[in-house]
Each structure stands twice: as structure tokens, then as C-alpha cells.
Amino acid sequence: MNSRPKTLFEKVWEQHVVVPETLDTPAIIYIDLHLIHEVTTPQAFTLLRENNLKVRDPKKVLATMDHSTPTVPITSLKDLDIVSEKGPANQIRDMIKNCRDFGIELYGFESDRRGIVHVIGPELGATQPGRTMVCGDSHTSTHGAFGALAFGIGTTEVAHVLATQCLLQRKPKTLSVNLTGNLNSGVCAKDIILKIVGDIGVDGGTGHVIEYRGNTVSSLSLEQRMTICNMSIEGGARAGMFAPDQSTFDYLENRPMSPKGDDWVKAVNEWSNLVTDDGAIFDKEVDIDIDALQPMITFGTNPGMVMSIDAEVPHHNGSQSFKQALNYMKVESGKPLLEKPIDVVFIGSCTNSRLSDLQDAADILKDRKVDSNVRTMIVPGSQAIKAEAESLGLDQIFKKAGAEWRESGCSMCLGMNGDTVGEGKLAVSTSNRNFEGRQGKGSRTILASPKTAAASAISGVVQDPRIYGDK
Amino acid sequence: MEKILKFSSTTINLANEDIDTDQIVPARFLTLPSKEGIGDCLFYDWRFDKLGHPIEDFVLNKPEAKNSSILVAGNNFGCGSSREHAPWALVDFGFKAIISTSFADIFKNNALKNGLIPITVPEDMHKKLLGNEGLEVAVDLDNLKLETELGNSCSFSVDPFSRYCLMNGIDQLGYILSQELEITNYETSQ
Numbered sequence: 001m002n003s004r005p006k007t008l009f010e011k012v013w014e015q016h017v018v019v020p021e022t023l024d025t026p027a028i029i030y031i032d033l034h035l036i037h038e039v040t041t042p043q044a045f046t047l048l049r050e051n052n053l054k055v056r057d058p059k060k061v062l063a064t065m066d067h068s069t070p071t072v073p074i075t076s077l078k079d080l081d082i083v084s085e086k087g088p089a090n091q092i093r094d095m096i097k098n099c100r101d102f103g104i105e106l107y108g109f110e111s112d113r114r115g116i117v118h119v120i121g122p123e124l125g126a127t128q129p130g131r132t133m134v135c136g137d138s139h140t141s142t143h144g145a146f147g148a149l150a151f152g153i154g155t156t157e158v159a160h161v162l163a164t165q166c167l168l169q170r171k172p173k174t175l176s177v178n179l180t181g182n183l184n185s186g187v188c189a190k191d192i193i194l195k196i197v198g199d200i201g202v203d204g205g206t207g208h209v210i211e212y213r214g215n216t217v218s219s220l221s222l223e224q225r226m227t228i229c230n231m232s233i234e235g236g237a238r239a240g241m242f243a244p245d246q247s248t249f250d251y252l253e254n255r256p257m258s259p260k261g262d263d264w265v266k267a268v269n270e271w272s273n274l275v276t277d278d279g280a281i282f283d284k285e286v287d288i289d290i291d292a293l294q295p296m297i298t299f300g301t302n303p304g305m306v307m308s309i310d311a312e313v314p315h316h317n318g319s320q321s322f323k324q325a326l327n328y329m330k331v332e333s334g335k336p337l338l339e340k341p342i343d344v345v346f347i348g349s350c351t352n353s354r355l356s357d358l359q360d361a362a363d364i365l366k367d368r369k370v371d372s373n374v375r376t377m378i379v380p381g382s383q384a385i386k387a388e389a390e391s392l393g394l395d396q397i398f399k400k401a402g403a404e405w406r407e408s409g410c411s412m413c414l415g416m417n418g419d420t421v422g423e424g425k426l427a428v429s430t431s432n433r434n435f436e437g438r439q440g441k442g443s444r445t446i447l448a449s450p451k452t453a454a455a456s457a458i459s460g461v462v463q464d465p466r467i468y469g470d471k
Numbered sequence: 472m473e474k475i476l477k478f479s480s481t482t483i484n485l486a487n488e489d490i491d492t493d494q495i496v497p498a499r500f501l502t503l504p505s506k507e508g509i510g511d512c513l514f515y516d517w518r519f520d521k522l523g524h525p526i527e528d529f530v531l532n533k534p535e536a537k538n539s540s541i542l543v544a545g546n547n548f549g550c551g552s553s554r555e556h557a558p559w560a561l562v563d564f565g566f567k568a569i570i571s572t573s574f575a576d577i578f579k580n581n582a583l584k585n586g587l588i589p590i591t592v593p594e595d596m597h598k599k600l601l602g603n604e605g606l607e608v609a610v611d612l613d614n615l616k617l618e619t620e621l622g623n624s625c626s627f628s629v630d631p632f633s634r635y636c637l638m639n640g641i642d643q644l645g646y647i648l649s650q651e652l653e654i655t656n657y658e659t660s661q
Contacts, residue, residue: 018657019650025632028650030657039501040554046505051644068502087502094504138553138577154555154581156643164647166654170630172576202489203547206576236550238576302489302550321488321545414498414552423521433551435493437516 005277007174008243009209012149012274016132018166026168032131033060034161035117036104038095039067039416040136044159045098053163055102060165062126063099064107065092066116068416071379071406074109088417102162115382115408118142118350122226123384125255129244129271134161139350139432140239141232145225146252147244147274149209152233172238173283175208179216181291186466188360188449189224190352190430192216193231194296196288198306205237208284211276212242216290222251223356230351231432234303243275295464298434298447299337300325305434309452309464312336328436329444330426337446337462344427345376345457346439347450348406349413352430353381355388357450362394364454364468365401371460376403377419379411403457415440428456474640475586478567479609480540483530485514486601490544491551492578496560498552509556510563531564540567541608543600547571548589549578558582568610570617572597583633584643590617596625612638 006014013029021027048055055061068088074080077096080089099106107113113120118139121127129147134140136158143150153167161167177196183189197204210232212225220228225242232240242248249268252258259267294308305325307314315333316322331337347353347361358380370376378398380386386408389395395405412419413431420440421427427445430453431438434445448456451465458468500512518529525532542561548571549557558581561569568588579589588610592600599619600606607620612634618624629637636643647654 019653023631024635025646026630028647028653030654042504043506043555047644085502087499090504091502136553136555138551152553152577154553154558154577154584156555156581156584160644160647163644164654165658166647166650168632168643168647202550203573203575206547206573233551236547236575302491304489319488320486324487414493416498416501433491433493435491435551437497438493441497441499441516442521 005280007276007280007282008147008211008241008274009149009174012130012132013171015130021171026170028166029132029169031060031134031161031165031167033062033126033133035121035133035135035140036061036063036158037067037117037137038065038069038091040155041098041158042091042094043155044162045102047159048102048162055104055162056165058103061104061162062121063104064114064117064120065095067410067414068092069409070417071409071411071419073407077109084418112383112387115384116350116353116410118230119353119381119385122146122222123255123382125252125258128252128258128267129248130274134167138233139230141237142226142230142350144229144232144239144241145222146248147241147271149239149241151239173208175205175210175237176282176285177210177212178214178285178287179212179290180214180287181216181289182219183290184293186451187293187295188451189220189227190449191293191296192288192290193228194298194303194306194447195293197231197235197303198296199288200235200286202234202302202304203236205232205235208237210235210237210240211282212240213276217242218245221356222247223354226354227351231303234432244271295449295452295466297337297452297462298445299329299331301328301434301436303432303434303447309462310336310338338464339461341461342374342428342456343425344421345370345374345453346412346421346427346429346431347453348377348379348381348411349431350381350410351432352450353379353385355385357430358385358389358394360450361454362397364451364465365403365458366397368401368458370402370457374457374460376457377406377412378403379406380408382408412439414438415443421445428453428462472640472642473586475567475588475637476613477609477611478540479607480567481535481538481605482541482543482570482600482608483536483539484601484604485530485542485544488545489547489550492549492554492557493551495549495557496554501554501556506559506563508563509560510565513560513564535605540565541570541610542566543570545571546573548574549582550575553577555581555585558585558587562587570597570600583630583637586637588612588629588637590627592617592625592627596623599623
């Protein structure tokens with residue numbers, strides 16, 4: 001037996017090596033599940049057609065539509081031409097054709113399984129501990145919450161995986177992020193990851209896979225772990241991972257694609273070994289104190305430009321980019337953002353659109369009204385979450401508060417489907433990126449948790465959720 | 472694919488740090504069905520005003536940008552979204568190399584698959600290049616050496632496999648396909 005202690009990442013990596021790495025060649029690693037959507041696949045399918053290649057194993061491809069998909073109800077494809085621009089509409093039609101031509105099942109408009117690709121994978125039980133998963137989307141890191149090794153790839157690599165179920169990869173390094181303490185009232189998983197990205201910087205994780213460890217971890221739900229893993233890429237990391245535990249198994253049991261019967265027992269046994277061995281060495285370690293954590297918001301134009309909600313915008317660090325960021329955001333060093341008027345609140349995206357996120361928002365919005373100057377859009381992560389939220393009456397809470405309640409999709413996170421913040425407007429958003437124009441041309445974004453977003457919607461200004469007596 | 476061994480060009484600068492792929496190609500252009508002409512969208516919101524007119528003092532709108540195939544950029548170039556449209560647009564515009572002090576992982580992988588070389592240089596060389604925009608710089612992929620017309624030089628590294636593919640004009644997919652037996656063996660063993 002090999003006695004060298006290994007990290008969780010190393011265990012999953014080693015189980016998937018088809019051809020080992022050498023000095024001259026990267027490893028060929030096997031991909032258990034390939035997630036695809038309409039935006040980063042068209043040129044990959046073109047490449048397959050040009051080379052007369054088939055999809056090696058269509059059953060290992062999970063396909064949905066989310067990025068350029070409208071969030072208003074669609075009953076037939078003809079509706080697309082009414083609600084969508086030509087580009088997104090054509091892209092959706094191409095996706096349907098590509099999946100049909102290559103024998104891939106697509107969770108399209110008629111499917112109650114449709115949703116944001118990183119939301120439906122876990123929801124269906126397709127995301128499982130120890131699996132390798134890729135997608136032409138950087139937020140694929142989300143699935144690491146289950147102990148999967150999951151990361152984003154480019155379109156050329158999408159073609160590689162479609163054709164061969166394999167990927168060329170150099171083995172990344174490992175970064176241990178040690179979380180200690182407990183979340184205070186009003187503080188969310190989103191605040192944890194914003195704090196981490198702020199601490200390590202937007203390139204702090206470059207070349208690394210993060211494992212989140214420490215005594216905070218066992219108290220975090222799978223939804224919270226997904227929010228944290230989701231934004232690992234914002235710290236530059238290839239992937240983020242949590243070791244699977246009883247909460248993971250409880251989440252996955254009886255999901256449509258989870259193993260059943262004896263296979264379930266066998267799977268849980270195997271998954272239980274997917275922990276970092278005592279004495280395993282990480283290339284880097286970082287400690288984060290969760291006891292001291294406050295609600296966090298961003299003030300600039302990348303997710304590392306972050307501060308506590310009651311802090312003042314930091315002083316200029318001399319760089320051209322910092323100055324440009326503050327100018328773009330129309331914020332000033334030395335002044336707080338708290339109480340700054342806002343135009344839009346967006347609650348949604350693969351970061352924060354799961355049922356628990358909607359419940360966090362509903363707890364604050366219940367029996368209250370959003371400010372009349374704030375457009376508030378709430379977009380569930382999947383059609384299943386939409387149905388579940390409606391069965392709990394959350395949609396009624398949102399609508400009574402004056403918020404828009406939409407069909408599932410990526411929506412205003414990147415503004416590809418027509419849902420945008422608006423030129424020059426300021427949004428508090430539960431999404432993952434506050435880049436210039438990320439939420440539509442000229443948009444300005446403050447990233448925050450669903451609680452902070454809901455509180456800000458009511459106040460009409462950037463607001464601390466704790467003033468609403470958050471439980 | 473075109474074989475890449477050596478090339479030289481004057482440089483242009485975009486010194487901002489952490490340039491994300493949403494700036495390189497804004498999301499609304501990701502619905503383009505092919506790579507052709509995507510260079511028109513490169514840095515669109517930094518390059519054109521609200522009416523779509525070129526912003527004169529933005530570097531890509533200057534006459535010297537037309538003749539340059541080397542962009543010198545700030546630290547952590549290409550962070551954010553995995554969109555391969557970013558290197559497609561840079562290549563379509565005419566770039567063959569980006570020089571910086573570091574690159575985001577996914578961007579680097581994507582660039583190398585499209586004949587665009589991400590070159591990481593030490594800080595002193597980076598400063599020299601940023602301080603002397605328009606220098607003629609020679610990139611030698613064979614010897615992994617970068618040299619300016621002033622005689623300053625440094626070595627750089629490129630993943631050996633990507634370098635081999637770039638120098639021989641080989642598509643990486645062919646290599647994976649050639650390992651069919653290993654892949655089948657792996658699948659059977661599971």
C-alpha cells in the first residue's frame with residue numbers, strides 16, 4: 001500500500017489518470033461528466049463536424065440552456081423570436097440541433113429539469129463525490145462542494161472532451177483554506193467567499209485547487225458549500241473542493257441520478273474515503289476567521305475589491321487599475337457605501353439562486369415593500385427550485401414586496417439574455433462578478449449576499465441586513 | 472494550424488492589472504456563431520464610445536496598433552470567464568503574443584490552443600517594456616527567448632507540449648485521439 005498521505009484533490013486526480021504526465025506531455029485525465037450549455041459549445045460542435053467525429057459517450061454529457069435563455073415564460077420556440085434578440089435565439093436553436101444531431105439529451109424549454117447548469121447538476125444527483133466534471137464555464141468549480149474535481153474549460157477543450165471524454169492537464173498545486181469559527185447572524189456563505197477572495201486576491205489561487213477545511217466546514221450546508229466553491233475561480237483557483245461528509249450523502253440520497261440500493265451503499269463507502277489524509281501537505285495554506293466575519297460587499301470592479309458592509313472605501317493603492325475601478329463605480333476612497341442609493345437588485349445566478357438563498361431573501365422581504373426606485377429581479381436557479389419556491393409561497397412574498405419573479409436562467413449575472421442592469425445604473429447583486437459592464441453595458445455592480453441584497457432592495461440604498469432583525 | 476517559431480513586432484501597452492475576459496470580449500458578443508471577425512469586438516467597451524465611435528486615445532485605436540502583434544499587459548491578464556472568445560478576438564485582431572507578469576489559468580490554456588503565446592516575464596523586464604512602448608521585440612519560441620531592440624533579453628517558459636504543438640502546427644486533439652487504446656482500457660477498468 002502507498003503510505004504517503006494524500007489530499008482529497010490528489011486522490012480524485014489519481015483515480016482519473018488515463019495517461020500519466022511526463023516532462024514533455026500533460027496527463028490525459030478522464031472526465032466522468034461533461035456539462036454543456038448553448039454559449040460555449042457551438043464552435044466545439046463545428047469542430048467535431050469538420051473532423052467527422054462523434055460524441056464519444058453522449059450519456060456522460062448533461063446539456064441545458066441557461067446563459068442566453070430568456071427568463072420570461074416560453075411555451076414554444078416561436079416565442080423566442082418575440083422575447084429574444086436574434087443572436088441568443090439562434091444560439092438556442094443551434095443548441096437544440098447540435099444535441100439532437102449528436103444524440104445528447106437536452107433539458108430544454110419543455111423540461112422541468114432545465115436550469116443553470118451548475119444548479120441542476122447537484123439537484124439531479126449528477127454531481128457526485130470523486131467525479132471529474134468539466135464545463136465551458138468558469139463557475140464549474142461549484143460542483144467541488146460535493147468532493148468532485150470540477151473546473152471550467154475553453155471551447156476547444158469542450159470539443160476534446162466531447163470527442164474523447166478526456167482532457168489534457170498538468171497537475172495543479174493545492175491550497176488549503178482553513179475556516180475556523182461560526183457564522184454570525186446576518187452573515188452568509190457569500191460573505192465567506194468574498195472575504196477569502198479579498199484576502200488572497202483575484203490571482204491568489206492561480207495554478208491551485210483549493211480545499212476548504214477547518215472546524216467551520218461541518219456546519220455548512222451543501223448550498224453554502226456550493227456558493228463558496230462557485231467563487232473559487234474569482235480567487236483565480238482552478239477548482240474548490242469540500243471533502244464529502246454525512247451532509248453530502250444526505251443531500252444526494254434519492255436524487256434522480258444518485259446511485260440506488262446496493263449501489264448507494266457501495267458509493268457511500270467509497271465516497272467516505274475521499275478525505276485528505278492526516279499529514280498530507282498542501283502547497284499553500286490560508287486561515288480565515290469566520291467568527292469575526294461581517295456582511296461583505298465589493299466596492300470596485302473585481303471580486304477581490306471587497307470590504308465589510310460598514311467599512312469605508314479603501315484609499316488608493318497607486319495602481320492605474322484601482323483608480324479606474326473607483327472612477328467607474330463612482331465611489332470615493334474614505335467614504336462608506338452603506339446608505340448609497342441603488343437602482344437595481346438582482347437575486348440569482350449560479351452563486352446564489354438556490355432555495356436557501358431565496359428563503360434568506362424571503363425572510364427579509366416578507367411583509368415589506370421594495371423601494372419604489374429599485375428594480376428588484378429574483379431569478380431561481382432552476383425550474384425545480386422555481387416550483388419548490390412557489391409551493392412554499394415564496395413567489396407570493398416576492399411579488400407582494402414588488403419584486404419580479406422569473407423563470408430560471410443566468411439572467412442578469414452576465415446580461416446575455418436581455419436582462420441587464422442598465423447603462424450607468426448601480427446594482428446590488430448576488431452574482432459573482434462586478435467587472436465593468438458585466439451585467440450589461442455600463443452597469444455598475446456591488447456583489448453581496450442574498451440577505452444584503454434583499455435588505456438593500458427594501459431600503460433603496462446599500463443596506464446591512466442586520467437592521468431588519470435577521471434571524 | 473500555422474507553425475510558430477519566431478516572430479518580431481513592435482509592442483503596444485495595456486498596463487491595467489487584472490484585465491478580465493469580460494473586457495476582452497463583452498458577453499453580448501458571445502452569441503456570434505463563429506470566430507471570424509470577432510476581433511471587431513475586442514475590448515469593445517474600452518474601444519468605442521456609446522455611439523460606437525472609436526475612442527481616439529485608446530491604444531487599440533492608435534495607428535501603431537495595426538502593425539503590432541505583441542500586447543504588453545498588466546499582471547493577471549485574462550482572469551474571469553472561461554470564454555475562448557477572448558483569445559479568438561486577440562488573434563483575429565492580429566496579436567501573436569501577450570506579455571505580462573502572470574496569466575489566469577483558463578485564459579492561458581485557451582490562448583495556447585489558438586496560436587497565441589502568453590509570455591510571463593520578470594518584473595524588471597515588464598517595467599522596461601511598459602516604459603518603452605513601441606519597442607521592437609523578438610520572440611523566439613524555439614529557444615524560449617525574448618529580446619528587445621535595446622538588447623535586453625530574458626528567457627520564458629511555455630508548457631513543453633503546447634510549445635511542440637505550436638512549433639509544428641499540430642492540433643492537440645489529434646494527440647488525445649491517438650491514445651484511444653489507453654482510453655478504452657481505462658473505461659473497461661472502471
